[in-house]
Amino acid sequence: MEKIGQPPTSARPRTLLKLANEVRREGGKMATCETCGNDYDKAFQVVMNGQAHTFDSFECAIHALAPMCEHCGTRIVGHGLEKDGTYYCCDHCAQKEGVTDLRDRL
Ligand SMILES: [Zn+2]
Ligand SMILES: [Zn+2]
Structure with missing residues (x-):
């Protein structure tokens, strides 16, 4: 097959589209949720122990970051109880x- 008349590889439409998507992402408008992988323009970040995590919803943030009660397994979303690194709801x-x-840390 002769390739005369075809644009160079780097200028093919598919490549350009991919580049455009990458640029849009770098613009900071879209962020991907760490828990579910959803691309969401209203995603937010939670900084825990100096590390930033990105989520599209509080539910996903709780799923990823909230400690679990040692006894019943409930996600501790409010003020829990802690003893030697173990959490209780x-x-x-x-x-x-x-x-x-222990006393409630309220
Ligand atoms: Zn999510
Ligand atoms: Zn519990």
Whole structure:
């Protein structure tokens, strides 16, 4: 096959489209959720331990970052209880795990 008349590889429409998409992403309008992979223009970032995480919803942020209650497995979204790096959703759960010297951090 002769290739006379065809544009150089770098200028083919597919490549240009891909480049355009990359430029749009770099513009900061779209961000991809770490949990579900959704591209969303109203995504937000949560900084935890100095590391930024990007999410499209609070639900996804909680799924990825919220600690789990050691006793019942509930995601701790509000003020939980912590003892030596272990989290509990409430005093009841902490007591069930034998932790008694805790008070709600309210
Ligand atoms: Zn998501
Ligand atoms: Zn619990």
